[in-house]
Amino acid sequence: MDADTTTLSPETLRAEMVATVRKAGYARRSEVERVLLDTPRHEFVPDADLAVAYDPWQAVITHRFEDGRSLSCASAPWLVAAMLDQLDVQPGDRILEVGAGTGYNACLLAQLTGRADLVTTIDIDPDVTAKAKRALTATGYGDVHVITSDGALGYPDHAPYDRMIVTVSPWHIPAQWWKQLAPGGRLVAPLRWRGQGRSVAFTYTEGRLVSDSLHLCGFVYLVGDGEGELSGAITADELVTLHWDRDQPVDPEALRGVLDQPRVTAWSGTTIGRNESHDGLWLRLTVTDPRVCRIKVHADVPPEVCDPVRGWWRMALVDGDTLVYLTARRLESSDEVHWELGAIGHGPSADELTAYLCEAIRSWAPERKQHTPSLTVYPADTPDSELAGPAIDKTHSRFVLTYGDSTE
Template identity: 85%
Template sequence: MHTTTTSPDALRVEMVERIRKAGHAQRGEVERVLRDTPRHEFVPDAELAVAYDPWQAVVTHRFEDGRSLSCASAPWLVAAMLDQLDVQPGNRILEIGAGTGYNACLLAQLTGRADLVTTIDIDPDVTAKASGALAATGYGDVHVITGDGGLGYPDHAPYDRMIATVSPWDIPAAWWQQLAPGGRLVAPLRWRGQGRSVAFTYTDGRLVSDSLHLCGFVYLQGVEDEGELSGPVTADELVTLHWDRDQAVEIDALRGVLDQPRVTAWSGITIASNESHDGLWLRLTVTDPRVCRIKVHADVPPEVCDPIGGWWRMALVDGDTLIYLTARRLETGDDVCWELGAIGHGPAAAKLTNYLCDEIRLWGPERNQRTPSLIVHPAGTPDSELAGPAIEKTHSRFVLTYDDVAL
């Protein structure tokens, strides 16, 4: 039940104002539909203040082990992805991941006809609740389909716009086939352990990005999402490594690596307490095929593993050596900042920690001002047609470049 006395309309106005101040909902039509749509009716079990918190996702379904199965994305991220999608009146739209039905409701308003929107989800409980919420808010003509989103929905193809609100590891073959030439696809993709919402235009048989946003999403469930591997590096399995299947990682060579002597190096590059360092990780996905992700349970003491704070942490593996990004607090008068560095274990730890600090110094002067372009080619595209080294997926070849030149 809702316990706050502030009206939904007032909270919605405040939510949109805060989102716009943060740089999202820049398209007038996106701002309009956010202002007009009663989000609380799609998350009826959430307090009003939570339903209209710009930064908070609302989990609506969980796996038996407690992991999130489905949720209503944080409103700022909904706005950012709708900005990326650039829906035009009359567009035919496919959404992968029905969630609560809220995003499908926004899409229906943006295209102007609810029957032009199809939303698909693998979980029948999710689709049943989304369908009910859409009908209750006047958008019952949206097509709500129970099925594997990785297979798309060919009955209503081709689509002018496709948006995934679950995170795929690859662009499934069906999405390539069902997206109209010149159409746009927005998907929270994963490569080298990190995730970005990427906006593409489908042109000349390839997908070319024009924006990337840092994000995290529930993973796509189904037959098309089996590319990320993981394994423990500690006996208690509280520290795990996550990598792509095209990477040369032998997890058996890394088990127990944290028991080896620790090597620490510092870069001299500092960031403010509220400053992102994620551009460093993104840059390394362009320049170094060894970069991946380490996950550290909260019970692990820092003397065992001490990565920089955050949900996802950058690591680098070379054979039987593991290094990861770390930070230390520095205080200079009234100012507090964090110096970035590297911690390593294994035979090549000294060499690789110094290497990572050199990369931090290269990234530091421009910080997050430079964003690479991601071009996705169909699998089988010859190397001669690529602008740089490829990250190999099942149906696609990802090529990241800066200023059209791979580093």
């Protein structure tokens, strides 16, 4: 939105927001476009400026923990649109939303299904639900059921649900969600595995959840769901930390001080454009390599100490006392800028592991835009013999990612 937003009406800003979201490839369903145009988003975030309320790329934080971490927010409009596209709400669908936020998403869901009383939104924080209820009532959608409770338990009183959407990030899929989803129903949730997060759309069929789309995203974590992802500092000042899943054999003590060891740098020869994503590489490696995790580097850490690729999400590989992470260097020609992907490693096996990561980059590069894996979620007691490939084990389920007919 390039115009002076201080003089534009909410209706004009909203139309520009939706146009931008559509141009970016979201709100593909005409119904989603319609409800985004019809809904006064600014009334759900009354403390935000109009320009912020209708910024297509910006989430609006509305509630925080005492330590400053965000507890609740209105998701960025592009992501709202993407997840509603994934959910594919049909008129008359009974819907459960886990994570009430501002009530904005519940308002959109009520319009998509056609009856506000078919929508239930649940949140563990009473301040969040109180504000969401007020906003929904003020905008004419007071019949939405706003429940204060633990979202991990779902809400059995209104089950079974034809559609379930989760707007907080769980590490696993709680057992109650399985029980409350109708056969053939759809679940959209921003799941986490191997350090990265994806909004995944599933259909519940034959006792399994089978995905048909995945979007890169980041969300506030589901409260009480932190036991699945572990973390630990690997520097004395605790400015560099690793994050990994509970089923991965990562020992942060074995890596304390690893960045003080000699650096090994290798380059893949693979380049990406200025606005081209490399996140598919990470996703691909989660299918094939159980060593993949995430490295978090504080802004105060100089690049000579740790220099990962830019972005909020930084991929790493851990093998015992060796750490390797993805990096990039700027390459300029006369008319454009590219970034070459590479690997930086520290530890006894750094040479081998950096070479391995560069080869993985080269293998991914030729078909980087063509292939996305399918994620199938099985109940936790499913034996290996009934799985389509190697499993990532969660508390209540087993995740299996596959490409086509094989796990590559």
